[in-house]
Amino acid sequence: MSSAFGDRPTVMVTNDDGIDAPGLRALVRVLVGANLFNVLVCAPDSEKSAVSHSITWRNAISAKPVEFSGAAAFAVSGTPADCTSLGISRVLFPSIPDLVISGINMGSNCGYHIVYSGTVAGAREAFFNDVPAVSISYDWVGGKSNVDDFTLAAEASLPILTAVLDEIKKKSYPKNSFLNIDVPTNVVNHKGYRLTKQGRSFAKMEWSQVNHDGQGGKMLSTMTMDTNSSSSSESEALNPKQDHLMFKRQVKGSHLDEDGDTDYYSLQQGYITVSALGALSPADTDSQSYFKQWLPGVTEKFPFSPL
Secondary structure, three states: OOOOOOOOOEEEEEOOOOOOOHHHHHHHHHHHHHOOOEEEEEEEOOOOOOOOOOOOOOOOOOEEEEEEOOEEEEEEOOOHHHHHHHHOOOOOOOOOOOEEEEEEEEOOOOOOHHHHOHHHHHHHHHHHOOOOEEEEEEOOOOOOOOOHHHHHHHHHHHHHHHHHHHHHHOOOOOOOOEEEEEEOOOHHHOOOEEEEEOOOOEEEEEEEEEOOOOOOOOOOOOOOOOOOOOOOOOOOOOOOOOOOOEEEEEEEEEEOOOOOOEHHHHHHOOOEEEEEEOOOOOOOHHHHHHHHHHHHHHHHHOOOOOO
């Protein structure tokens, strides 16, 4: 690491909800207020929820300085992965951060939704580049949660972040994974930290046809959707004068974990879940065994003959 760790560690914050999102603002306030870290911010200039690990390849991106109390900050026109890549590159800041923190996301990021998550991608991009990283999400529920809960979620996550940095300083922190943290809705009464594994929870989607005046509701996060909500009654009629069709996603049921070791199940039980993730999601053992037996016989059954 290139920061002055002997003085205090440097942390860089990014997210996918945008640089003005209350979750990021609360996290930065808590980090600055702890007076333990040098704090940098490199986050999207607008909401980039559910963009997964997409990157900007052909076009240039802009980085605009933004006023943050106690932190050097830039708003970037790219994706969360872009922000992390730029922020750790030394072209924007003079040193590589000791830890990248992505969040706090407005909505949980568990199970298969981790694949969609721009928040998790912000941490994963740092991991790709050998920089320790943590992604943090708060299980926001409309009608129950309020903006102050982000501050509580940041404070509840601070012991983990401080402990991670202590391990990094001692050079004992593992380099083959990064952490994904989810904080429960009732953060004040959380049941403690639980080490979990990525489960298979997933909100099933369907498409509904709408007219050209139909306004899609803003997706607050990668996984803040109410999986118990019913679908809309009828699709709106298509305006026949238009030459293209309009469709909108909506939640249609869900698949939820029932295993106590998984992230979503433990989160719903009131735990702050801590899951170690890698770059890839390997297939389960049964599938690996199946394909090991299957692949050698492929060419025997279906020989290839060039045209």
